[in-house]
Amino acid sequence: MIVNLYSKIDCSLCEKAKAVLQELQQECEFEINEIDIYQDDALLEKYQLMIPVVEVDGEELAYGRIHKEFIRKRLLERMTS
Template sequence: MKVTLYSKVDCGLCEKAKTVLQELQREFSFEVEEIDIYKDDRLLEKYQLMIPVVEIDGEEIEYGMIHKDVIRKRLLHKLNG
């Protein structure tokens, strides 16, 4: 399972999202790829006002304020197919 976090430097909400994902990694086995949207013009245009954005297996799950329960439910759904 691939979890991607779109973020930027000096982003308080991004730091909170990272913490949520780190906590969930204790329950679920997944790697997090963090991508700085300022290093890709296409991503900057797409996500500039939305970050942080959490994506699981290519599907955008949540953005802005990231809620642990929302991500947990989606991870469980992905695991149980």
């Protein structure tokens, strides 16, 4: 499973979200694909006020403050379905 993390450089919320995902990698098997929204105008327009955004299979699971338990639950749901 691939988890997309939409973020930007020098974003403290983005760094915290990445740390949460890295912690969850110890429990669930997935790859983090970090995407800098400033490298794509369409992504910048879509996510500039929302980042960080965690997305799996085209579904935005969470944005802004990323809560570990919420993401854990959503990832486990996807792994068991």
